[in-house]
Amino acid sequence: MIPNVDNDSIVYLNGDYVRLGDAKISVLDRGFIFGDGIYDVVPAYNGKPFRMDGHLARLERSLASIGIKVDLTRADWEALVLDLLKRSGLGDCMVYIQVTRGVAKRDHAFPENTPATIFCMVAPFARPGVQAREQGLSTISIPDVRWLRCEIKSVSLLGNVLAKQQAVEAGVDEVLQFRDGYLSEGSSCNIWMVKDGVVLAPPRDNLILEGIRYGLLEELAAAGNIPFTIRPISQQEVDEADELMLSSATKELLPITTYNGNPVGTGKPGAVYASLRAAYDAAIAAL
Secondary structure (H helix, E strand, C coil), X not given: CCCCCCCCCEEEECCEEEEHHHCCCCCCEHHHHCCCEEEEEEEEECCEECCHHHHHHHHHHHHHHCCCCCCCCHHHHHHHHHHHHHHHCXXXXXXXXXXXXXXXXXXXXXXXXXXXXXXXXXXXXXXXXHHHHHHCEEEEEEECCCCCCCCCCECCCHHHHHHHHHHHHHCCCEEEEEECCEECCCCCCEEEEEECCXXXXXXXXXXXXXXXXXXXXXXXXXXXXXXXXXXCCEHHHHHCCCEEEEEECCCEEEEEEEECCEECCCCCCCHHHHHHHHXXXXXXXXX
């Protein structure tokens, strides 16, 4: 039995639907041995997927970038996500999808003619609470020492795990990572800065994982006539930000009100956050 999970929930594993407690893979699976695989997470509200096309497109990009081939088409992925949501009977939840290079003798080189391992599960999640939304989160800055292919949503997450643990040990909610003096991202979220009413975002490149909320916030800003600029953001600029925000599939959009022990702006969620948060909630309500 796996503690703190529903062992009777139904998961998908290589074409079969089985109980989570009964799902098993080989210890020689390359995802286990090498972290050789890709994953993505599709959030759902009231059982309806949110921005599924973006998540599946990113899944396909990441698989292509490391040369993992699967027989599933986009329509197949969509049907699988919808089927899992229906089987789960859950309301607010997330569909976790993981694809590894499969089972083979341990060798760094890609194995030939080895089918991928495909695993999917659904788990409930609680939307951010009132305190996080209205009082904001605390953060610290740390150096970004991860590899240079952060645009790949790899299951090799040790760098992210270590970054998150730094936040835990510092008693804060999240970290802001900086590479060569410029903002990259959090441990598992995108970071946004506001200065003089303009939303600033780090470039979409190999130094960050482009979250699906990246495109969403760009759309919401445009709809709300909020200026939106994509460019490198220096650590000094972050120190002087009027507002800071983070976003992810399960954190949605939240304000950062404390950074390195100091208040961000007024120390309270700002007007730009409030506008984007309201628009985000409206997008969810429209599902």
